Amino acid sequence: MQTRLPKLTPSGIQRVTFVVDVLILVAASFVASSGSGEVHWKVALAMSATAAIVWAIASRVLRHYDVTNGRGFLGDIALTLVLLATVAIPLWLLRPLVSHYAMTTEMTRFVAIMLPGVLWVRLRGTGVRLWKQRPVEQFLVVGVGSLGRLTHRELRDAGKRQEVVGHLRFEDEQGGSRLQAPVLGSIKDLERVLRERVVNEVYFASNAPQHRDEVQAAIRSCEKFGIPFAIPACGYRFARAKPAHEEAIPDGYVHYLSVRNKPIQRAIKRVIDIAASFTALALLSPLLLGTAIAIKLTSRGPLLFKQVRVGQHGRLFHMLKFRSMVVNAEALKDKLLAKNEMNGPVFKMVKDPRITAVGRFIRKYSIDELPQLVNVLRGDMALVGPRPPIPSEVEKYEAWQRRRLSVRPGLTCVWQVSGRNQISFEEWMLLDMRYIDHWSLGQDLELILKTVPVVLSGRGAS
Amino acid sequence: MVGVPRTILVVEDDPVLQRAMAKGLEAAKFTVRTAIDYETAVGILKGMRPSLVCVDLALPRESGYDLCEHIRKQPELIYVPIVVTSDRAFPEDMAHAEEAGANAFLKKPFPPEKLIKYVLALLDGPNSSRPSVRRLRLM
Numbered sequence: 001m002q003t004r005l006p007k008l009t010p011s012g013i014q015r016v017t018f019v020v021d022v023l024i025l026v027a028a029s030f031v032a033s034s035g036s037g038e039v040h041w042k043v044a045l046a047m048s049a050t051a052a053i054v055w056a057i058a059s060r061v062l063r064h065y066d067v068t069n070g071r072g073f074l075g076d077i078a079l080t081l082v083l084l085a086t087v088a089i090p091l092w093l094l095r096p097l098v099s100h101y102a103m104t105t106e107m108t109r110f111v112a113i114m115l116p117g118v119l120w121v122r123l124r125g126t127g128v129r130l131w132k133q134r135p136v137e138q139f140l141v142v143g144v145g146s147l148g149r150l151t152h153r154e155l156r157d158a159g160k161r162q163e164v165v166g167h168l169r170f171e172d173e174q175g176g177s178r179l180q181a182p183v184l185g186s187i188k189d190l191e192r193v194l195r196e197r198v199v200n201e202v203y204f205a206s207n208a209p210q211h212r213d214e215v216q217a218a219i220r221s222c223e224k225f226g227i228p229f230a231i232p233a234c235g236y237r238f239a240r241a242k243p244a245h246e247e248a249i250p251d252g253y254v255h256y257l258s259v260r261n262k263p264i265q266r267a268i269k270r271v272i273d274i275a276a277s278f279t280a281l282a283l284l285s286p287l288l289l290g291t292a293i294a295i296k297l298t299s300r301g302p303l304l305f306k307q308v309r310v311g312q313h314g315r316l317f318h319m320l321k322f323r324s325m326v327v328n329a330e331a332l333k334d335k336l337l338a339k340n341e342m343n344g345p346v347f348k349m350v351k352d353p354r355i356t357a358v359g360r361f362i363r364k365y366s367i368d369e370l371p372q373l374v375n376v377l378r379g380d381m382a383l384v385g386p387r388p389p390i391p392s393e394v395e396k397y398e399a400w401q402r403r404r405l406s407v408r409p410g411l412t413c414v415w416q417v418s419g420r421n422q423i424s425f426e427e428w429m430l431l432d433m434r435y436i437d438h439w440s441l442g443q444d445l446e447l448i449l450k451t452v453p454v455v456l457s458g459r460g461a462s
Numbered sequence: 463m464v465g466v467p468r469t470i471l472v473v474e475d476d477p478v479l480q481r482a483m484a485k486g487l488e489a490a491k492f493t494v495r496t497a498i499d500y501e502t503a504v505g506i507l508k509g510m511r512p513s514l515v516c517v518d519l520a521l522p523r524e525s526g527y528d529l530c531e532h533i534r535k536q537p538e539l540i541y542v543p544i545v546v547t548s549d550r551a552f553p554e555d556m557a558h559a560e561e562a563g564a565n566a567f568l569k570k571p572f573p574p575e576k577l578i579k580y581v582l583a584l585l586d587g588p589n590s591s592r593p594s595v596r597r598l599r600l601m
Contacts, residue, residue: 147557154553205553237558238550239525252552 014065017126024117025051032110051087058086063378071379078274080122137162138198142187143205144169151205165197170211187214194225198314201228207235224399226258226406259406265441273382277373291367299356301327309388312408317380320371324359364458372411384444385410386432401429407436417450468513469493473503475522486574500524519548527562534563543584
């Protein structure tokens with residue numbers, strides 16, 4: 001697991017991208033508010049100020065310029081569109097207040113300039129550099145011999161977004177001094193390393209017969225953890241022969257996945273997640289605002305409760321909730337551990353004395369979970385997926401339970417609609433695992449539909 | 463060796479490529495001997511010790527791997543640098559080449575300048591005086 005949370009302070013290229021985006025918004029405002037040869041200064045200033053402020057806040061909340069987020073390329077573009085909508089909608093709503101001009105033409109012109117402008121910056125301009133800065137793919141190479149070293153170099157040279165976190169040595173291997181990544185232990189330490197670090201794929205850099213049993217055991221670990229792995233494609237010396245289907249092994253390795261691979265469905269899921277969360281946030285904004293005011297008025301302390309949770313492949317992130325407990329709740333938890341009503345590493349109890357009055361209400365109707373729609377937009381979470389565990393739970397996971405981390409965590413999953421707290425930890429894990437192994441878009445939609453009545457009735461929620 | 467032209471043995475069965483490699487190396491003041499297969503190369507190596515051998519992995523009969531291993535088995539040739547050329551360049555191929563004794567791996571097609579660069583680095587580079595038969599130093 002990653003030991004620290006991603007830094008939020010923007011680096012140079014992030015700042016540049018932000019400034020360019022804001023300049024485009026300002027330019028779009030000025031162009032939009034100039035008609036028949038003259039600029040309507042009041043309109044231009046009001047538009048550009050609103051746009052810039054909304055953009056600054058929304059992009060910060062949604063981690064738009066954060067390079068270490070959990071978004072893919074598609075998610076990034078979708079988020080850009082969400083941000084543009086976030087800017088355009090208030091401008092459009094505020095138009096009677098801002099001016100007596102018919103703002104429709106201005107708005108059309110504004111969108112017509114800012115949309116392609118900002119997208120261009122993201123797709124072709126500085127955003128590309130931002131994208132390239134991400135250390136998205138992290139690999140572990142098993143083997144410190146020739147193949148291990150050469151595989152490492154191949155991965156490093158193949159792209160900036162690839163990084164080898166380290167090597168593991170086979171039991172009979174010595175050396176490793178010439179390697180450019182640290183040797184993290186022997187192949188027997190694979191499970192420990194997979195627990196401690198974010199690994200996107202494990203490369204087995206040996207086909208030697210004497211390593212067969214070790215590789216076989218390690219493959220079992222990868223499958224248990226749900227981590228993709230790659231095996232050398234040939235193992236023999238070929239001077240001339242080439243694979244008949246070269247596209248099947250572009251880098252000389254055969255790649256395997258331990259979770260269901262449905263890339264198109266996954267992409268559709270991501271798009272639905274983003275569109276639905278944005279719509280939900282927009283529609284529920286009065287409720288969110290009301291809740292925020294209620295929390296602030298009735299109890300001292302921050303509005304949101306940011307908890308460190310474990311995301312996909314063990315990446316840590318801040319999960320957002322409306323604060324429903326007193327400020328020093330985590331400290332009080334240790335005193336209450338004896339009264340835990342769940343077996344296993346999770347803490348739950350029905351009459352938790354730390355919950356505030358407003359907290360009890362928003363928990364009953366799961367309103368406290370709504371800020372996680374922002375986590376969905378950020379790319380940390382999905383609407384449907386296993387609930388993200390806290391790091392201390394993950395430390396206590398058995399190996400097979402780690403596979404929960406192979407998918408993006410979600411707001412709701414099988415357990416949440418099944419009757420909630422009344423099942424054991426073991427059963428809960430099994431349900432989540434079954435969800436991951438038999439994932440489909442249809443099942444996700446079904447779970448969302450089933451979640452709605454559970455939430456509205458406030459049944460068994462805690 | 464200063465002043466004396468150094469000899470490079472080029473083992474390559476493609477006549478066009480062989481000529482291009484020889485021409486490039488001669489322009490860089492090397493003496494070039496050529497062979498089209500394993501047997502010819504072994505014959506040449508019986509009579510001389512080149513400064514460097516350049517081996518194509520895909521030879522008509524015995525493979526380039528066999529030639530590398532043959533060279534590494536000759537006590538007087540054990541420290542002669544070997545540049546392997548091949549149009550297969552997966553990490554596995556490079557690892558096999560390294561294990562067979564190659565010092566550098568050139569993926570085909572390559573411009574003659576790249577070959578010269580590799581040859582010069584192996585012969586005159588910072589690590590050239592330290593004989594290494596176990597590791598690919600260049601790619």
